[in-house]
Amino acid sequence: MKQIKKKILFGEYVSGIGLEKALSIKPEDVIKEIKDSGLRGRGGAGFPTGLKWEFAFKEESDEKYVICNADEGEPGTFKDRKLLTEQPEKVIEGLTIAGYAIGAKRGFIYLRGEYIYILKNIEKAITNLKEKNLLGENILNSNFHFDVEVRLGAGAYVCGEEFALIESMNGYRGEPRNKPPFPTQKGFRDKPTVVNNVETLCFVPYIVSKGAEWFKSFGIEGSTGTKLFSVSGDIEHPGVYELELGITLNELLEVVGAKNPKAVQVGGAAGICVAKKDFDRPISFQGLPPGGSIIVFGEHRDMLKVLKNFLEFFVEESCGQCTPCREGNYRLLEGVNMLEKGNCSYRYLRELLTLCEVMKTSSKCGLGQTSPNCFLSILENFKDEVIFR
Amino acid sequence: MNREMIDIRIDGKEFKVEKGTTILEACKMAGINIPTLCYHPDLTVAGICRICVVEIEGMKTLTPACAFQIERPVSVKTNSPKIRKARRINLDLLLSEHYGDCYTCVRNGKCELQSLARDYGIDNYRFPSVIKPKYEIDNSSYAIVRDQNKCISCKRCIRTCIDLQKVGALETFGRGHSVRISTALNKPIAEVICINCGQCINRCPTGALRANDPADFIWEAIDDPEKFVIIQTAPSPRAAIGEEFGYPPGTSVTKKLNAALRRIGFDRVFDTNFAADLTIMEEGSELIERLKKRIVEGDEIVKVPMITSCSPGWVKFAEHYYPEHLNHLSTCKSPQQMFGAIIKTYYARKVGIDPSKIVVVALMPCAAKKFECNRPEMRDSGFKDVDFGLTTREMATMIKEAGIDLKDMPEKDFDHPLGLGSGAGLIFGATGGVMEAAIRTVYEIVTGKPVPFKNLEITPIRGMEGVREASLTIENTLPEYRWLEGVTLNVAVAHGTANAKKIMDKVVKGEADYHFIEIMACPGGCLGGGGQPIPTTPEIRMARARAIYEEEKNLPVRKSHENPELQQLYKEFLKHPLSEVSHKLLHTHYTPRGKYFFVG
Amino acid sequence: MVNIDICKQKEISGILVRFEKRRDSLLPILIEVNRIHGFITPIAMAEIAEFLEIPVAEVHGVVSFYHFLSTKKRGKYTVRLCKTISCEMAGKEKIEKILKKELGINFGETTSDGLFTLEYTNCIGMCDKSPAMLVNDNVYFNLTPEKVIKVIDELRKRD
Structure with missing residues (x-):
């Protein structure tokens, strides 16, 4: 079994070391270190963080912004809540380093409205960091100024999508935009903007202070580092676990004390639902989706009900602008209701499977492109249970 | 200009396109037809219907051709199983949500x-379809x-209303499957800030927006032997x-229409x-x-620049957004109402x-004219001055309903008197036309000579540029207009209305040194009005403008003041411009309305 | 015909002065108005529209997008019970029942004393401590029927 005790985020941390190191080298070198580390976005999409920074760095602009995406809304995910509650200074340090790297003087934390009770905690961290000269004017006498402001969301899952988040911050309905131009070209206030997930930013101080090579000693090729997993459902000890990427689902289930589950939803509602036969697959950017949400279902769970719950979520949370997502999720839910009543024909089921395919290929953003995953995987893996009722 | 060219491949064939060209534009140039729905050439790109999706090599998902700007060499497929499936299913999804009572x-x-x-070739609903209408029809407005x-939910109307016209009557409300296009507070359209321009109608791909059609009442009047039904037709x-x-x-x-x-x-x-x-x-006299x-009396109360008032969409826009500046508007009623x-x-x-037996119908390119003729202040004759405003589209339907094909009609003249219009009146239909007509007359009144432009064509104010400016120095004035000698008239x-807003904001700030401004609510002027045939595109509007200028x-x-029937009207009835009778019948006042909320 | 510029009545100008006059202030303004007044009235929307010089419809469009912003009067306390998967599996149904019984209303309704509004919400990130609910800005988790009764009682007493 893989060594799974190694921790980064839940290990040691001395506030400011990463930032001090970053400020002592050139922004380009900070970016290089992050690129070399292979760090990929921890929000789910897994875009290489260093590359994103490099794009923004290369843009010429009088203003640039970095935004911490704390709109953690994926069902079954709560790791960012824990980070923001327990380690807000680390998040802000990562954001400050990002700002330094791309040339931004202002950073924002877009905090989901549901987490408003953490707001005071974050604001306290901002004050503390300012007192320690790790934030604000002339940080550590480096002549680098950086300020952080918290902006609240107001109950919209789709705002976790980076362009929807930017639209929301710009004062519009949180509807994803067409790309290109990318946020790194035209983001908040139409200026180059980097949006990084809370967890992603937390890794940054470590990588800068300890080096890319050290970080790469965690995880596997193409999926370096550790990952926080939010584990819930039918298990003894729900909570946040830090494990190396590349770990198999079986190994993970053992750590969290899951007893003989029937199914596991990996990667949140937008992820996939796997059955026992797939439990030996690794979780990584190449394997099972590493979004970090793990929901465990015991033998007694009705998988059709589970699917219905997910689809109800997407029907409400779709921003509603593009056809496949607005209408498609609704049709899938309607199909599940038909299955429940036992009046869904095979022919119609096949139409719905084609619909899933089209939603995946032609939706405007990640929401509609991933929302059919639950339908497809539950229908495939639990056919007997959901179809032959 | 040296623009960067990029090599691309579409369906295996190679092309060079300018950087920034969209795939849709590139395909059009290559003669490849891409179906679209939420795309409209006049509007900002939304990329939301997902009908125009194409495959770009190396990308996992499909890309909307309308939204993707070519910045690097790409290889595009416009026809593949994946694309056909996506277009077809997305179309099926829309059809299932659309209450398709096509015959009615x-x-x-x-x-x-x-x-x-x-x-x-759709021959059935793939997904359960809407059998009964879900929403009540809003026909609160005279116009829309x-x-x-x-x-x-293609949002063309919203992009028209917010981006193109800067009105903002329509917006998206709600989220997810319950998204709806509506007005602020979901109020009837007559109770919100809508200028009745009808541009949304021209751009709606379906029948979700239409003009309020008075044809039934007009037929009734025609069929009533007691009624004397007069129609006036506008140039557009x-x-x-x-x-x-x-x-x-x-x-x-024109002449075939007269016969019809x-x-x-x-x-x-x-x-x-x-x-x-x-x-x-x-x-002009005003x-x-x-x-x-x-200039002579130093009167600071009288407002300059004076702004035209013949576009009822613009008038209502001004009443809502510039209620403090309505004194800039000419007190003249529009031609329809005069x-x-x-x-x-x-x-x-x-x-x-x-x-009381006369019914006046106005054939107009306009939706707002319907509202205008119903304004309470438009009853100076002692009756409703104009009974019905009829759009070009509605007129076409009436003609067809009567079993007439315009193509088969002989060419006939107007009835007289009141059937002779000058060229100056004709060009009212195109943006800049009122200004040109006014200058032709004012210049000649003041100097006794025609405007110093070849063939009377004041070209600097013609065209389709959003805002156009011109200056004309007045020289060799007649004795009674000496006070205008050497004055440079800025127009x-x-x-x-987005362009109107640009100019008005300058006027409000006192940064505009114009004497006279022509504003039309619709892009292209009346020829692009909200009652005109659908579709509308920049090319179509340009073609209509050409037709008007050619005629x-x-x-x-070609000058208003030389119209003999008009001279007769002044002689027999009005006496002179701005006379007491003129003031009573031909001039009006405006109503300041709410800027952010409007009730009633 | 009646023309009323409702903006003449000022209702939230005290809030607006704290914000920069730029479009990206819109969401923070709305959240603040919603927090202080409990909901956003047509007058408030018009005032915000005037402040930012944008159409009222756009303000309303944004309000309608976010589930936490309301145009209807709510109770002093908005109870939002999470209905997403982990909470559902952990016994949301029982909590649902006890909330309805304790408050005497259905979801989507407000108590007649104007104290409580009961709503559902999607995942609030308390899946490890489910079932969970939000009451205004506070979170309550590992809910049991007894705990719910206690919370509601305390809130009632506070008044």
């Missing part, structure tokens, strides 16, 4: 959704009817109605250009009077018909 729909045969369904049951419908009968855009059918209107049963067919000439006389008060007032007074007396023209060139009378 005003857009039957002219609906983009319907024609896509036809092109894709909204039927949300037909709406497919004449340059566009042919499109409804298979003529290419830019075909003027008589065949339908209108008792008299008059030319709104006559009233346009009347407007020029009144408005301009001179305002300038005199300003005509109504003259018909029910002067003409009625002249021909000895009881004005500006704007079309589309104008050959007219015998």
Whole structure:
């Protein structure tokens, strides 16, 4: 079994070391270190963080912004809540380093409205960091100024999508935009903007202070580092676990004390639902989706009900602008209701499977492109249970 | 200009395109047809219907051709199983949400959704369809009817209202599957800040938006032997109605239309250009009077620049957004309304018909004219001056309903008097036309000589640029206008209320040194009005403008003040411009309305 | 015909002065108005529109997008019970029942004393301590019927 005790985020941390190191080298070198580390976005999409920074760095602009995406809304995910509650200074340090790297003087934390009770905690961290000269004017006498402001969301899952988040911050309905131009070209206030997930930013101080090579000693090729997993459902000890990427689902289930589950939803509602036969697959950017949400279902769970719950979520949370997502999720839910009543024909089921395919290929953003995953995987893996009722 | 060219591949063939070209544009140039729905050439790109999706090599998901700007060499496929499946399913999804009662729909045969369904050979609903309408139809407005049951959430109307016209009556509300297009607070459209321009109607792909059609009442009047039904036709419908009968855009059918209107049963067919000439006389004189008060008497109360008031969409826009600056608007009624007032007074007396028996119908390119004729202040004749505003589209339907094909009609003249319009009146239909007509007359009144432009064509204010400016120095004035000697007259023209806003914001800040401004609510002026045939594109509007200017060139009378029938009207009835009778019948006042909320 | 510029009545100008006059202030303004007044009235929307010089429809469009912003009067306390998967599996149904019984209303309704509004919400990130609910800005988790009764009682007493 893989060594799974190694921790980064839940290990040691001395506030400011990463930032001090970053400020002592050139922004380009900070970016290089992050690129070399292979760090990929921890929000789910897994875009290489260093590359994103490099794009923004290369843009010429009088203003640039970095935004911490704390709109953690994926069902079954709560790791960012824990980070923001327990380690807000680390998040802000990562954001400050990002700002330094791309040339931004202002950073924002877009905090989901549901987490408003953490707001005071974050604001306290901002004050503390300012007192320690790790934030604000002339940080550590480096002549680098950086300020952080918290902006609240107001109950919209789709705002976790980076362009929807930017639209929301710009004062519009949180509807994803067409790309290109990318946020790194035209983001908040139409200026180059980097949006990084809370967890992603937390890794940054470590990588800068300890080096890319050290970080790469965690995880596997193409999926370096550790990952926080939010584990819930039918298990003894729900909570946040830090494990190396590349770990198999079986190994993970053992750590969290899951007893003989029937199914596991990996990667949140937008992820996939796997059955026992797939439990030996690794979780990584190449394997099972590493979004970090793990929901465990015991033998007694009705998988059709589970699917219905997910689809109800997407029907409400779709921003509603593009056809496949607005209408498609609704049709899938309607199909599940038909299955429940036992009046869904095979022919119609096949139409719905084609619909899933089209939603995946032609939706405007990640929401509609991933929302059919639950339908497809539950229908495939639990056919007997959901179809032959 | 040296623009960067990029090599691309479409369906295996190589092309060079300018950097920034969209895939849709590139395909059009390559002669490849990509179906679209939420895309419209006048509007900002939304990329939300997902009908125009194509495959770009190396990308996992499909890309909307309308939204993807080519910045690097790409290889594009426009026809593959993946694409066909996506287009087909997305179309099926839209069809299932659309209440498709096509036979009873005003857009039957002219609906983009319907024609896509036809092109894709759709013969059944893949997903359960809407059987009963879910929403009540909003016909609160004289101008615009909204039927949300037909709406497919393409948001063209919103982009028209917010981006193109800067009005903001329509928006998206809610989220997810319950998204709806509506007005603020979901109020009836008559109770929100809507200027009735109808541009949303012209861009709606389905029948979710339409004009409030008075045809039934007009038929009733025609069929009533007691009623004397007069129709006046504006220049823009004449340059566009042919499109409804298979003529290419830019075909003027004035005389065939006259014949058709008589065949339908209108008792008299008059030319709104006559009233346009009347407007020029009144408005030109008002301009001179305002300038005199300003320049000679130093009167600070009189407002300069003076702004035209013949576009009812613009007038309502000003009433909402610039209620403190309504004194800049000319007090002249629009040609439509002047005509109504003259018909029910002067003409009625002249021909000895009881004005209460006269029904005046105005064939207009415009949705806002319907609202205008229902304004309470438009009853100076003692009756409703104009009874009905009818759009070009509605007229075409009436003609067809009467079993007439415009193409088969002989060419007939207008009825007289009130049937002669000058070229100056005719060009009212195009943006800049009122200004050009006014300058032709004002310059000649003041100097006794025609404007110093070849063929009277004041080219600097023609064209489709959003805001156009020109200056003209007045020299060799007649003795009574000496005070204008050497004065440089600065004028500006704007079309589309977004451009109007640009100019008005300057006026408000006192940064505009214009004397006279022409503003039309619709892009292109009246020829692009909200009552004109659908579709509308920049090319179509340009073609209509060409038709108008071509027709104008050959007219015998090209200046308003030289219109003999108009001179007769002044002689017999009005006496002179700005006379007491004129003021009573031809001038009006405006109503300041709410800027952010509007009730009633 | 009646023309009323409702903006003449000022209702939230005290809040607006704290914000920069730029479009990206819109969401923070709305959240603040919603927090202080409990909901956003047509007058408030018009005032915000005037402040930012944008159409009222756009303000309303944004309000309608976010589930936490309301245009209807709510109770002093908005109870939002999470209905997403982990909470559902952990016994949301029982909590649902007890909330309805304790408050005497259905979901989507407000108590007649104006104290409580009961709503559902999607995942609030308390899946490890489910079932969970939000009451205004506070979170309550590992809910049991007894705990719910206690919370509601305390809130009632506070008044």
